[in-house]
């Protein structure tokens with residue numbers, strides 16, 4: 287669907303008539319956790335077949351009225367993004383590669399037969415919301431303002447076809463430091479019974495439906511005492527793909543790194559892409575190559591594989607310490623964070639915090 291927007295579409299500001307009193311806000315952001323606390327405002331833009339994108343507003347965050355026949359409630363036509371506003375060490379707020387989120391949002395939109403949103407409108411929406419609710423930025427060390435842009439089919443119609451009406455919204459949620467002192471290694475469970483994405487499916491799109499299908503295997507991992515589930519490919523149940531919401535990297539004893547290729551069943555992470563760039567610039571060899579579950583176990587046991595880590599916006603870089611499946615368990619390296627994992631994490635965090643050199647213009651200062 288073509289991206290159609292009113293010329294000069296800009297956000298109309300309708301400030302919250304009664305924002306949360308400062309004392310209550312301060313109490314909420316003192317220890318916000320993740321995804322539980324929300325700011326005063328939201329962005330809302332409508333799309334219809336006749337008008338394209340219109341009625342762009344930044345106003346009070348409030349419930350949205352939906353017709354019970356709204357297509358999203360029946361056929362899950364929904365996509366989302368996730369990015370963080372950081373505070374640089376000089377106090378300025380900044381976004382990390384937001385235009386990459388805008389581009390990926392439109393890739394997801396095309397796969398779900400939804401209208402594209404002009405990239406500049408997307409970036410402006412997340413920027414304006416972060417600035418409007420800057421007071422909600424948590425003052426805790428390593429805190430951030432997590433921004434959640436999303437779009438869903440709002441047309442009331444039960445036939446199966448792309449909807450003719452959509453809503454794009456952005457909400458913001460203060461987030462604490464995911465890991466207060468470095469990232470602890472996680473234990474992951476290999477799902478043999480469930481897959482996340484099949485060739486030709488929606489694995490490369492950031493859509494809610496992928497997450498709905500991952501909840502049972504994720505719950506299985508938790509029940510068995512692990513933190514996360516790792517998915518294998520749907521065709522051979524052999525090749526390692528990714529975690530429920532993070533991409534994977536494997537580090538070998540010769541210093542080289544392997545990450546599964548973007549075959550259409552893996553979400554093309556912006557953190558993944560950024561870490562690949564940083565690793566290459568450090569002179570490391572990085573291969574996008576399929577890596578099998580049996581090989582992973584054999585290499586961990588022989589010592590050829592020395593580290594494994596997962597990455598994504600929420601937790602940045604997370605070391606994997608232990609892997610378990612129906613065939614037993616194996617430990618990676620010492621079971622704790624590896625050297626290269628820590629180094630790459632520090633490099634990326636330094637750029638995001640403005641203490642490391644931003645050679646690629648990844649950091650977008652807000653104001």
Ligand SMILES: *Cc1c(COP(=O)(O)O)cnc(C)c1O
Nearest residue numbers: 531532533553555556557598599
């Ligand atoms: C969002 C997401 C990632 C990580 O992407 P980033 O752009 O690095 O945050 C990885 N896998 C899945 C399934 C995701 O939804």
